[in-house]
Amino acid sequence: MKICVIGAGFGGLAVSTLVSDAGHETHVFEKESMVGGRGLTLNMDMDLSGYKSLLKQFHMWVPFAEPSLEEIYEGLGKGYSIDLGFHLMGGGKNAAPARVLSSQGIHLDLVGSRLGYIGEKVSYPFLSATDKIKIVPRIFQLLFSRKSTISSLKDVSMAKTIQKYGKGKLTLTLELFPRLITTVNDLNRISTGDTFFAQRELMGSSPVSYPLGGIGSIGKQLAWCTEKNGGVIHHKEVDNVIVENGIARGIQVGGEEEYFDVIISNLPVQDFFSLVPPEEFPGLRDLKKLPGTGSLCAYYALTDIPRHLLGKSFMFIERDLDVDGSDAAGIIDFKMACPQVGTSPPGKFLVQSYVICGPDEAKRKKKMDILRPVLDKYLNRLVPGYRKNMDWCFYPSVWQLDGVAKTIDIHKPSCVTPIKNLYFVGDCIESAGVGVNCAVDSAIRLVDILKVSHGVKH
Numbered sequence: 001m002k003i004c005v006i007g008a009g010f011g012g013l014a015v016s017t018l019v020s021d022a023g024h025e026t027h028v029f030e031k032e033s034m035v036g037g038r039g040l041t042l043n044m045d046m047d048l049s050g051y052k053s054l055l056k057q058f059h060m061w062v063p064f065a066e067p068s069l070e071e072i073y074e075g076l077g078k079g080y081s082i083d084l085g086f087h088l089m090g091g092g093k094n095a096a097p098a099r100v101l102s103s104q105g106i107h108l109d110l111v112g113s114r115l116g117y118i119g120e121k122v123s124y125p126f127l128s129a130t131d132k133i134k135i136v137p138r139i140f141q142l143l144f145s146r147k148s149t150i151s152s153l154k155d156v157s158m159a160k161t162i163q164k165y166g167k168g169k170l171t172l173t174l175e176l177f178p179r180l181i182t183t184v185n186d187l188n189r190i191s192t193g194d195t196f197f198a199q200r201e202l203m204g205s206s207p208v209s210y211p212l213g214g215i216g217s218i219g220k221q222l223a224w225c226t227e228k229n230g231g232v233i234h235h236k237e238v239d240n241v242i243v244e245n246g247i248a249r250g251i252q253v254g255g256e257e258e259y260f261d262v263i264i265s266n267l268p269v270q271d272f273f274s275l276v277p278p279e280e281f282p283g284l285r286d287l288k289k290l291p292g293t294g295s296l297c298a299y300y301a302l303t304d305i306p307r308h309l310l311g312k313s314f315m316f317i318e319r320d321l322d323v324d325g326s327d328a329a330g331i332i333d334f335k336m337a338c339p340q341v342g343t344s345p346p347g348k349f350l351v352q353s354y355v356i357c358g359p360d361e362a363k364r365k366k367k368m369d370i371l372r373p374v375l376d377k378y379l380n381r382l383v384p385g386y387r388k389n390m391d392w393c394f395y396p397s398v399w400q401l402d403g404v405a406k407t408i409d410i411h412k413p414s415c416v417t418p419i420k421n422l423y424f425v426g427d428c429i430e431s432a433g434v435g436v437n438c439a440v441d442s443a444i445r446l447v448d449i450l451k452v453s454h455g456v457k458h
């Protein structure tokens, strides 16, 4: 079969890897000159205008920089690489990208760790062995009690679950992890079933990890696998999907028409309307309105940090803020700071962090003014007086971190569309986990669906 994948994000590249491996003629079309979509790692030697245009493309802006972004890009940032914004991957070697790469014989090199907590005191790990003995049976009780299955907890909000079962450290655990898993602060909007399911899927490895070379190394390795399997990656923007009588036949690209048996879109679903006429796709307008998730991220370039922090990640929760959900959770992470990750020049330490906010809040300077001091405060608790050792810092804000938020009130669309032979893949699609895990897991699920509908082998 001749298969077209529109977009070389992690979801698109995972599906192109799997279908090309199964022997199908695979063509990926990516409008940018690089692969990886939102999972990009950028060398800071690139010019600032290029970086700014990527920020715009991926729904981001930089509300603060010290000194200015111009000064950072024109000198101070040389030798560093950064992602578009903070990235950590849930699940370590059990994460979906690691599983797809391992199916291709590639071992993903990761720095993985457990999670610490910055409260009045800093604790690492957050859950001690004794806590686990106390808390884990309670969580299992939650999962398998009267409601008996996780899916029946899908419609129960985390706020209600905490009200009913929250006690001692379990309350804080249930306030933190679901927020960090979904990138949503409002516990009334977080589904108990979805978060337990996401957590259960990733059990058995490091809770959080970061790949050597940056998050972008995953996209590069998936692209390498696609090409090794005979797939072709074209750096061209797709203008249209050709639909005739409810069947997708091909695409228009660079003024030419090309025909395919299967077309897979990796675009964020809200953008898909630009490729097909709405009359061909019932419900297209509803897709356009689906909200993503938001965060304020920060990168701090430090000349020194306490060595015991290297490789670890620390959660925090700031109470009673004027933001959605009132309390805002986030992470200060020291994985990028590890020399073996290779994103900072020798002797320098890049610390990444983020605090969650609503997607609309991420666009508003006033809300960013509230959140920036939160990030600085928690970094200062871990590295007291860090500013004395700081070469530069800047704060990218994003309102489409996850393509579509995973909440109780939002139903993500499925891989299968109302148009025959046209499918979706990516983090906007109903699948296990969030972010990079959801994007790649949706590709694994789609290949299973194609096996049945189109006899795709694998």
Ligand SMILES: Cc1cc2nc3c(=O)[nH]c(=O)nc-3n(C[C@H](O)[C@H](O)[C@H](O)COP(=O)(O)OP(=O)(O)OC[C@H]3O[C@@H](n4cnc5c(N)ncnc54)[C@H](O)[C@@H]3O)c2cc1C
Pocket (backbone or CB within 6 Å): 006, 007, 008, 009, 010, 011, 012, 029, 030, 031, 032, 035, 036, 037, 038, 039, 058, 084, 085, 086, 087, 088, 089, 090, 236, 237, 238, 239, 266, 267, 268, 297, 398, 400, 401, 402, 403, 425, 426, 427, 428, 434, 435, 436, 437, 439
């Ligand atoms: C700042 C930030 C922080 C994040 N932090 C985390 C994190 O800590 N953990 C986590 O798991 N996830 C995180 N994410 C989310 C994660 O990056 C995404 O979930 C994942 O990369 C999405 O992959 P995707 O394949 O769904 O889509 P995308 O990455 O959006 O890929 C879509 C691709 O389609 C291309 N495209 C669009 N239109 C066309 C066209 N017409 N023709 C051809 N190509 C086209 C785009 O250029 C892009 O490459 C973060 C995202 C951001 C932006």
